[in-house]
Amino acid sequence: MTERFVVVPASYVYLLREGATGPEVLLQLRGDVPYMAGHWAAAAAGHVEKGETAYAAARREALEELGITDVDLHFEFAMQRTASGEAIDERIDFFFSARAWQGEPVIVEAEKCAEIGWFALDALPSPMVPHEAHALANLGTAEKYLTFGF
Numbered sequence: 001m002t003e004r005f006v007v008v009p010a011s012y013v014y015l016l017r018e019g020a021t022g023p024e025v026l027l028q029l030r031g032d033v034p035y036m037a038g039h040w041a042a043a044a045a046g047h048v049e050k051g052e053t054a055y056a057a058a059r060r061e062a063l064e065e066l067g068i069t070d071v072d073l074h075f076e077f078a079m080q081r082t083a084s085g086e087a088i089d090e091r092i093d094f095f096f097s098a099r100a101w102q103g104e105p106v107i108v109e110a111e112k113c114a115e116i117g118w119f120a121l122d123a124l125p126s127p128m129v130p131h132e133a134h135a136l137a138n139l140g141t142a143e144k145y146l147t148f149g150f
Helices: 054-066 130-138
Strands: 008-019 022-030 040-042 044-047 073-081 091-098 113-120 145-148
Touching: 008 040, 008 054, 008 113, 008 130, 040 044, 040 130, 044 054, 054 073, 054 091, 073 130, 091 130, 130 145
Parallel strands: 008 091, 073 145
Antiparallel strands: 008 022, 008 044, 022 040, 022 113, 073 091
16 A cells, blocks of 8 residues: 655745846745745745635735735646655645735744845845745746656
8 A cells, every 4th residue: 555645735926026137026035944044935935724725825925924915816836846755745835926916015024034135037046945946947937837856
């Protein structure tokens, strides 16, 4: 019999705008947190709660982490990822972009986020969370399913 694993779902929101040299994305520098502290990542992201859709989670995270509402989400793709074969490392991530929202993005959870900033998609900061660098490299493409860590 095959051993079953638990999949952990998460939603990511990439806010986009047109910059002086092309499209820009809003990223956060992860603060003193257990996972990837000191790495750049989506400005809003988090686990999908029980009974919540990936879309609802994305909107909730945008409010909780950036203080913005009415986020006009566009589904980009899903990513199945793993690391080291541990059950907790079986993930399904839902990536969304948005070019319209209400409010000015600000750091709401200062204990988790050290900084936010706009970056050209072709000049991302370093270090990036590895699976998110992979996601950003595929943003806006026809791909709807990505894998990472297999």
